[in-house]
Amino acid sequence: MRHLAIPTALVLLEARDLLAQGCAMCGQMGQNDPTGRAISVSVLYMMSMPYLLAGLVAGVFFLARRRVRVRTPALARK
Amino acid sequence: MSTRTLTMRRRPVQLVPPHVEPLVSSTRLAMLILVCAESMLFAGIIGAYIVFREKASVWPPADLPSLPLFVTAVNSVILFASTWPLTRALRAVHRPLTPGLSRLLWMTAGLGATFLAIQGSEWVSLVRHGLTLGSGAYGGAFYVLIGCHAVHVATAMLWLGTVAWLASRGTYSPARFEAVEMCAIYWYFVCALWAVLFPLVYLY
Numbered sequence: 589m590r591h592l593a594i595p596t597a598l599v600l601l602e603a604r605d606l607l608a609q610g611c612a613m614c615g616q617m618g619q620n621d622p623t624g625r626a627i628s629v630s631v632l633y634m635m636s637m638p639y640l641l642a643g644l645v646a647g648v649f650f651l652a653r654r655r656v657r658v659r660t661p662a663l664a665r666k
Numbered sequence: 667m668s669t670r671t672l673t674m675r676r677r678p679v680q681l682v683p684p685h686v687e688p689l690v691s692s693t694r695l696a697m698l699i700l701v702c703a704e705s706m707l708f709a710g711i712i713g714a715y716i717v718f719r720e721k722a723s724v725w726p727p728a729d730l731p732s733l734p735l736f737v738t739a740v741n742s743v744i745l746f747a748s749t750w751p752l753t754r755a756l757r758a759v760h761r762p763l764t765p766g767l768s769r770l771l772w773m774t775a776g777l778g779a780t781f782l783a784i785q786g787s788e789w790v791s792l793v794r795h796g797l798t799l800g801s802g803a804y805g806g807a808f809y810v811l812i813g814c815h816a817v818h819v820a821t822a823m824l825w826l827g828t829v830a831w832l833a834s835r836g837t838y839s840p841a842r843f844e845a846v847e848m849c850a851i852y853w854y855f856v857c858a859l860w861a862v863l864f865p866l867v868y869l870y
Binding site: 622623625626627629630631633634637638640641644645648649652653656 | 687705709710
C-alpha cells in the first residue's frame with residue numbers, strides 16, 4: 589500500500605481545484621451568487637442536525653446511566 | 667449394522683440471569699426516535715426556508731405584509747408558560763395521591779389552545795392582507811413551516827387532553843405514569859421547536 593501513497597497524494601494535490609468545488613452545482617455557482625450562498629448556509633445547517641441529534645441521544649443515555657449509578661452505589665465502584 | 671451410544675459433551679446449564687432493567691425504557695426510546703424523526707422533518711423544512719430567505723434580496727417582498735411581531739411574541743410567552751403547569755404535573759404524578767394532576771394537564775392544554783387560537787386569528791388577518799400560501803416563496807415557506815408546527819401543537823393538545831381525561835379517572839399513579847411523561851416530552855419538544863422557529867421566521 590505504501591507504494592500507492594505518493595502517486596495518490598500527487599493526484600489529490602493536482603486535483604485540489606476540482607475537489608474544492610464540492611459538487612457540480614456548487615462549482616457552477618460563483619462565490620457571490622446569492623443562490624449558491626443560500627444553499628451553502630442551508631447545507632451547513634442540515635449537516636449539523638444529525639450530529640446534534642446523536643448528541644441528544646448520547647446525552648439521554650449518559651443521564652440514564654448516571655441516574656442508575658447514583659441509585660445503586662455498588663455499580664458506581666465498577 | 668452396529669449401534670453406538672450417542673455421547674454429547676456435558677455443558678453446565680446456565681442459570682437464568684436476573685431481570686435487569688434497561689438503561690432507557692422502551693417507551694422513552696420510542697419517544698426519542700419519534701422526536702429525532704420529527705426534528706429531521708423540521709430540519710428539512712427549515713433548510714428550505716433558509717434557502718429562500720438567504721436568496722431573497724428583500725424579505726418580506728415589498729408587496730406583501732410583514733408578520734405581526736408583538737402579537738406573536740406575546741403568543742410565544744403563552745406557549746412557553748404552558749411548560750410550567752406541565753412540569754408541576756410531572757412532579758405531581760410521583761406523589762401517592764395526584765388530585766391536581768388532571769387540572770394541571772388541562773391548564774397546559776388550555777394554554778396550547780390559546781396559542782393556536784391567537785395564531786389562527788393572526789393567519790386570518792394575514793390572508794385578508796394578501797399573504798396566502800400562493801404568495802410566492804415567502805407565503806409558501808411561512809405557511810408550510812408555521813402550519814406544520816401548528817399541526818404538531820394541535821396533535822400534542824389532543825394527546826394532553828386524552829391524558830388529562832385519563833388522569834381525572836385516576837388512571838395514573840407513582841407506579842404507572844409513563845403516558846404522562848411521554849406526553850410531556852412531546853409537549854416540551856413542540857415548545858423547543860417554537861423557540862427555534864420564532865426567531866428564525868419573525869426576527870431573522
